[in-house]
Amino acid sequence: MAYASKAREWYKGELETLRSQGLFKQERFIHSPQGAEIEVEFPTGKPPKRVINMCANNYLGLSSHPEVVAAAHAGLDVRGYGMSSVRFICGTQDIHRELESKLTTFLGTEDTLLFPSCMDANAGVFEAVLSEQDVMIADRLVHASIVDGMRLCKAMTDTFKHSDMEHLEEKLQEHQDKRFRMVITDGVFSMDGDLAKLDEIVRLAEKYDAMVFVDESHASGFIGKTGRGTHEHCGVVGRIDIITTTLGKALGGASGGCVSGRAELVEMCRQRARPYLFSNTVAPVIVSGALKVMDLISATTERRDKLEWNTKYWRSLLTEAGLDIKAGESPIVPVMLYNAKLAQDVARGLFDEGIYAVGFFFPVVAKGQARIRTQLSAAHEKRHLDAAAAAFRKVGATHGILGLNKNQIVEKFGL
Amino acid sequence: MDELKKAVRDYVVKEYLEDGDDREVREDTPLITGGIVDSFSMVSLKRFLERKYSIQIPDAQATPQAFDTVNSIADLVRKFTNVV
Numbered sequence: 001m002a003y004a005s006k007a008r009e010w011y012k013g014e015l016e017t018l019r020s021q022g023l024f025k026q027e028r029f030i031h032s033p034q035g036a037e038i039e040v041e042f043p044t045g046k047p048p049k050r051v052i053n054m055c056a057n058n059y060l061g062l063s064s065h066p067e068v069v070a071a072a073h074a075g076l077d078v079r080g081y082g083m084s085s086v087r088f089i090c091g092t093q094d095i096h097r098e099l100e101s102k103l104t105t106f107l108g109t110e111d112t113l114l115f116p117s118c119m120d121a122n123a124g125v126f127e128a129v130l131s132e133q134d135v136m137i138a139d140r141l142v143h144a145s146i147v148d149g150m151r152l153c154k155a156m157t158d159t160f161k162h163s164d165m166e167h168l169e170e171k172l173q174e175h176q177d178k179r180f181r182m183v184i185t186d187g188v189f190s191m192d193g194d195l196a197k198l199d200e201i202v203r204l205a206e207k208y209d210a211m212v213f214v215d216e217s218h219a220s221g222f223i224g225k226t227g228r229g230t231h232e233h234c235g236v237v238g239r240i241d242i243i244t245t246t247l248g249k250a251l252g253g254a255s256g257g258c259v260s261g262r263a264e265l266v267e268m269c270r271q272r273a274r275p276y277l278f279s280n281t282v283a284p285v286i287v288s289g290a291l292k293v294m295d296l297i298s299a300t301t302e303r304r305d306k307l308e309w310n311t312k313y314w315r316s317l318l319t320e321a322g323l324d325i326k327a328g329e330s331p332i333v334p335v336m337l338y339n340a341k342l343a344q345d346v347a348r349g350l351f352d353e354g355i356y357a358v359g360f361f362f363p364v365v366a367k368g369q370a371r372i373r374t375q376l377s378a379a380h381e382k383r384h385l386d387a388a389a390a391a392f393r394k395v396g397a398t399h400g401i402l403g404l405n406k407n408q409i410v411e412k413f414g415l
Numbered sequence: 416m417d418e419l420k421k422a423v424r425d426y427v428v429k430e431y432l433e434d435g436d437d438r439e440v441r442e443d444t445p446l447i448t449g450g451i452v453d454s455f456s457m458v459s460l461k462r463f464l465e466r467k468y469s470i471q472i473p474d475a476q477a478t479p480q481a482f483d484t485v486n487s488i489a490d491l492v493r494k495f496t497n498v499v
Contacts, residue, residue, distance in 0.1 A: 140456055150455075156458075157455070157458050158458065158462075159456040164433075366450055
């Protein structure tokens with residue numbers, strides 16, 4: 001038998017280590033469509049409980065939107081369930097190209113190429129456009145998928161301190177001997193919810209002849225006055241060379257991602273990006289739903305405006321309650337608890353109060369930076385946020401953390 | 416702390432600690448397992464050593480273990496140079 005007892009015992013030991021270190025992840029089963037309220041089975045085996053969802057990437061509330069669901073149904077009927085092919089053999093329908101064209105218009109770029117996910121887009125894009133003669137200079141807090149993509153690319157890797165423009169400038173100066181330089185950043189950073197200083201990054205990139213890459217997964221659809229993203233917010237539409245983003249968050253939340261940007265760079269991805277070349281096309285049903293999403297968000301800013309209102313209201317509620325939140329303007333609102341066990345205990349307490357939010361701690365965030373990441377949605381109504389804030393107040397009071405700053409929380413609970 | 420170790424320590428403090436981070440970096444402070452340097456950002460440290468001491472550290476030897484403390488980094492550099 002190839003899977004000998006020695007191997008089984010070793011893997012069991014590894015999993016036990018994860019459990020003992022508190023790093024073992026368990027899925028919670030949801031018995032409803034995604035939305036502001038969901039039915040969660042937790043612990044496993046218990047009857048599902050209806051809770052307010054404060055941890056989805058469903059920023060625009062489109063994941064279960066009736067028009068999106070209807071469009072997906074119609075797409076299923078007229079274009080079928082699967083394509084059984086990669087894009088370049090027999091997996092490209094007219095609707096794939098239509099969606100790419102709509103994304104190009106929405107993002108203000110030259111061309112767009114769909115990928116099975118943004119994880120795949122990030123995994124494939126760098127290797128497709130850069131080589132040994134080039135350098136990639138990334139913000140140290142970029143998403144894990146970008147790190148993986150950079151590791152697959154032969155270009156030199158370098159990093160700069162998070163959002164530190166002086167450090168970035170030093171790096172750009174240091175690498176003037178390279179053929180191409182590419183500055184790499186998230187638009188909105190997923191753990192802290194802060195926005196990249198894209199205007200300053202673009203200015204430096206233009207000064208030192210570098211391309212700019214931005215992952216807009218936590219921005220597309222709602223950041224900026226018309227929801228185009230961080231580049232709109234920072235006034236640099238048309239000056240970003242590569243944007244990657246996802247259909248799996250605000251834009252319907254199903255799956256799929258894309259590389260969008262300079263026409264030649266996108267074409268290089270079509271020719272060379274391995275996750276595009278060797279993975280199945282995005283299913284017609286998802287493309288059909290995403291086309292409706294693009295129509296909805298291009299027609300009106302109503303949903304992103306509501307999200308903005310919800311975000312401001314939620315931030316004010318948590319601040320009034322005396323919780324320590326990361327300042328900012330994105331709908332990612334981390335409640336800082338610093339201590340990993342405290343974060344888990346507060347998340348458990350919130351669930352008992354009917355609020356679903358998850359604790360994050362090392363290695364997902366740096367040591368001593370444990371938190372509960374709350375995320376707003378246009379699907380939330382004021383009553384959801386009032387109820388969630390009341391739960392935070394109650395659980396916060398139980399743990400005696402209301403009104404405490406970082407040092408006081410650390411002093412009380414340790415890191 | 417000898418000159419080589421001091422140079423490594425000073426680079427680590429300047430390159431990796433954020434403004435306001437006053438953690439002390441000693442010869443035996445765990446850098447990677449201690450969360451000061453992540454393995455992704457380690458490359459700039461490798462390049463700094465290679466430039467400063469005119470050496471080439473093979474990727475196979477530039478492991479997170481070898482880069483985990485100022486002491487282990489100094490040992491690694493000494494394998495490729497006459498610096499003492």
